[in-house]
Amino acid sequence: MHPDPFTAPLPPLTLGFTGNRIDRDDRIRRDPEALWAMTMNPAARWLVLDQLNPVVRSGTESPELLWVRRSEAPRADAVFLGIDAEGAPRFAVAGTASDLDDGEPMDARALASRLDGATAGLVAQARSLVDWHARHGFCAACGAATRPDKGGYARVCQGCAAEHFPRTDPVAIMLAIDLERDLCLLGRQPRFPKGFLSALAGFVEAGETFEEAVARELYEEAGIRTGRVRYVASQPWPFPSNLMMGAFAEATSFEIRIDEEELEEVAWMSRDDVRSALAGTGPFAVPPPLAIAHTLLKAWIDL
Numbered sequence: 001m002h003p004d005p006f007t008a009p010l011p012p013l014t015l016g017f018t019g020n021r022i023d024r025d026d027r028i029r030r031d032p033e034a035l036w037a038m039t040m041n042p043a044a045r046w047l048v049l050d051q052l053n054p055v056v057r058s059g060t061e062s063p064e065l066l067w068v069r070r071s072e073a074p075r076a077d078a079v080f081l082g083i084d085a086e087g088a089p090r091f092a093v094a095g096t097a098s099d100l101d102d103g104e105p106m107d108a109r110a111l112a113s114r115l116d117g118a119t120a121g122l123v124a125q126a127r128s129l130v131d132w133h134a135r136h137g138f139c140a141a142c143g144a145a146t147r148p149d150k151g152g153y154a155r156v157c158q159g160c161a162a163e164h165f166p167r168t169d170p171v172a173i174m175l176a177i178d179l180e181r182d183l184c185l186l187g188r189q190p191r192f193p194k195g196f197l198s199a200l201a202g203f204v205e206a207g208e209t210f211e212e213a214v215a216r217e218l219y220e221e222a223g224i225r226t227g228r229v230r231y232v233a234s235q236p237w238p239f240p241s242n243l244m245m246g247a248f249a250e251a252t253s254f255e256i257r258i259d260e261e262e263l264e265e266v267a268w269m270s271r272d273d274v275r276s277a278l279a280g281t282g283p284f285a286v287p288p289p290l291a292i293a294h295t296l297l298k299a300w301i302d303l
């Protein structure tokens with residue numbers, strides 16, 4: 001008999017894009033003079049994102065972010081990421097890798113899986129913010145052009161002066177657990193390859209709690225009713241700007257009724273099958289360690 005996943009202490013968890021330690025110092029964002037001083041600081045460095053792919057140093061065995069000086073940085077509006085542990089201001093800006101010496105763009109997922117958590121977290125911050133600016137050039141209230149403000153943490157409309165702020169969209173991602181049979185519920189979205197299963201997930205909607213979103217999504221996507229919900233952990237997912245919030249959910253009904261628009265396959269899986277899937281030898285594949293679905297599965301089998 002395994003311990004109750006809803007009350008037992010959680011095992012140590014590893015989470016992708018997690019561990020960003022930059023000092024975001026929001027007082028600097030609000031102070032144009034302090035922000036200007038940051039950009040003129042000789043230690044300041046810029047991370048360039050080419051089509052949202054961070055630029056890394058060319059020709060290194062393990063990927064290394066290419067932090068460029070002000071003189072090399074693209075002449076475009078940059079986002080102030082914060083001040084690093086050595087006191088150096090760090091910025092992110094959209095640009096073209098081929099304009100830089102020794103730089104090439106790298107897909108953020110591939111990159112993050114090979115970086116330490118603190119650096120991957122910084123990549124998440126940079127990618128989400130640079131993407132938000134690229135898509136919010138016009139005011140949602142009046143349609144006029146907007147301009148960046150507060151070091152990249154706001155945009156102000158040049159027509160009606162409305163302020164717009166970067167979004168972070170919470171997503172509930174959950175492992176429904178059948179305590180009696182010791183099984184968990186996994187599913188496959190149509191865009192995933194056959195044989196690839198993950199935890200069910202959906203956006204938290206207006207007017208509901210995280211726990212209510214977990215219960216609603218499980219019922220809508222798989223027809224499963226739930227009892228207890230346990231928050232497990234969260235992680236940034238900068239595609240484009242989600243906060244993935246992971247949970248265990250106690251199933252109280254077990255017959256699967258699939259929402260075929262959302263999922264092509266949903267099944268109850270045993271602990272042994274999940275264990276071998278995580279080891280890469282299972283009857284199905286599961287998301288890599290960068291994704292919180294992996295963390296949830298590992299937490300469940302490690303309880």
Ligand SMILES: [Zn+2]
Nearest residue numbers: 139142157160
């Ligand atoms: Zn406006």
